[in-house]
Amino acid sequence: MARRNLTPSEIGNVVRTTRKAAGLRQDELAGAAGVGLRFVVDLEAGKPTAQIGKTLQVLAALGCSIEITQPAETKGARPNGARKA
Numbered sequence: 001m002a003r004r005n006l007t008p009s010e011i012g013n014v015v016r017t018t019r020k021a022a023g024l025r026q027d028e029l030a031g032a033a034g035v036g037l038r039f040v041v042d043l044e045a046g047k048p049t050a051q052i053g054k055t056l057q058v059l060a061a062l063g064c065s066i067e068i069t070q071p072a073e074t075k076g077a078r079p080n081g082a083r084k085a
Helices: 008-021 026-033 037-044 052-062
Strands: none
Touching: 008 026, 008 037, 008 052, 026 037, 026 052, 037 052
């Protein structure tokens, strides 16, 4: 599968489409995910500053998953400033 970067708007569309397919209202999704209604509204609208932790909670509540892959040249490398244990 080809790699691609999702935009906040695309993530919002996935959330909205999946929520509607599940027959959930925005307030029901918010309750199931443990976030506020305003957060779900903003997330579905593609708000670029949506908190990653809350976004992951919403995605998990919907049964969605995301995958993060490192660039090949960084695999196994330590983050800047990390020391060997």
